[in-house]
Amino acid sequence: MKVHFISIGGSVMHQLAIALKRKGYQVTGTDDEIFEPALGNLAAEGLLPAAMGWQPDLISPDLDAVILGMHARIDNPELVKARELGLKIYSFPEYIYHESRQKQRIVVGGSHGKTTTTSMIMHVLKTLGRDFDYLVGARLNGFDQSVKITDSPLIVCEGDEYPASAIERKPKFHFLFPHVAILTGIAWDHINVFPTFEIYLEQFRIFIGKIEAGGLLIYNETDPVLAALVDECRREDLRYQPYGVPEHTISNGATTVTLDGVSGSLQVFGNHNLMNLNAAFYACRETGIAAADFIPAIGSFAGASKRLELLAANNDTNVYRDFAHAPSKVKATIEAVKKQYPERRLIALLELHTYSSLNADFMEQYQHVMDEADEAAVFYSKHALEIKKMPELAADKVVTGFAKPGLEVITDRDTLQDWLEARNYRQSNLLLMSSGNYDGLDMLTFAKKITQTST
Structure with a gap:
């Protein structure tokens, strides 16, 4: 596979480039400016462009894919040439799905708690020795990348509402088609992208509509906006798992949680983290992990970067x-x-x-x-x-x-x-x-x- 990245220096774009190189693909990329940590990461993998700036000469008919970053504009000369040649052009999330069509896909969406919930699932899977790919919005302890793409049968993705690319303005999480979806809550944000609450709400309605038939929606039932949205959505071919704050106790600044009759102490705390943990448990349970294994594994989770x-x-x-x-x-x-x-x-x-x-x-x-x-x-x-x-x-x-x-x-x-x-x-x-x-x-x-x- 030959893949070219337009705007390779993005925070997740460069991570995907590295992941594909490690998978054995031929990877090239360009950008008009690249900053740390992307600069050092790309250099260490031999992927740093020889010069800054757009290079249409790198866009050739033998490319299997062109991946377009959000930083690239619609008149980008490489994008213009790729379109003229009729090459397959992907936004970042479109390409993640392309690489994951044969995998079980877990996607975490919502206005808050996405990174933490995704991180919790990843931590448990890794602690229990499970093989999986991932996409997450932060660097986590124990993971050297925020993107991993291999031939694993499972992928865990953080899915956000921001537009996918300059030519694909739909939200990123509309392209991931989960088998297991989590929605942590809906609170209007990004008013520069979604000028009204109704426009923002519609993005989540569309996301639910893109869950694979027979799939599972895990949703925060304590959020009245989300609960009302779920009530109006499809019922004939989806399963639903509501969640809230699980049973727990707090003593001397330490929290103990109980799930399915199994108790264990935690390093994280707060009702929002407990709800994130509950959602992560239901997602992990869908992959065959019981509370008896989940509780000891989540006990060593110290949190995602910059999240409490x-x-x-x-x-x-x-x-x-x-x-x-x-x-x-x-x-x-x-x-x-x-x-x-x-x-x-x-x-x-x-x-x-x-x-x-x-x-x-x-x-x-x-x-x-x-x-x-x-x-x-x-x-x-x-x-x-x-x-x-x-x-x-x-x-x-x-x-x-x-x-x-x-x-x-x-x-x-x-x-x-x-x-x-x-x-x-x-x-x-x-x-x-x-x-x-x-x-x-x-x-x-x-x-x-x-x-x-x-x-």
């Missing part, structure tokens, strides 16, 4: 980093930490960094999501607004939208550092929530500093 990731800790202070940015994710993450450590004060810092979260019209979606925090601040930088070519976001819009008494709104990096330095972290947890980088502040060093001095 413990940065530093001492006897009375924990510092967590989380990818939460959408309203439902922020609320669930704050509530999880507060419930796990009810005796500690919770200091919560949220960075607004995405297009939706920086939009003044979206602020009301954040109403009361930070109420469980004892101290709360929202940070956003003017630089982020400039990059996205968005208008200024007034602080009073944020205060009104969140409706959190005492909320601090910070728009300057130095002011943010002063605010962090001024907190009292004794008998407290600090929760850092962002999909950005706090305008370059070194939060890991800060986390280590306060846990060394707060005792």
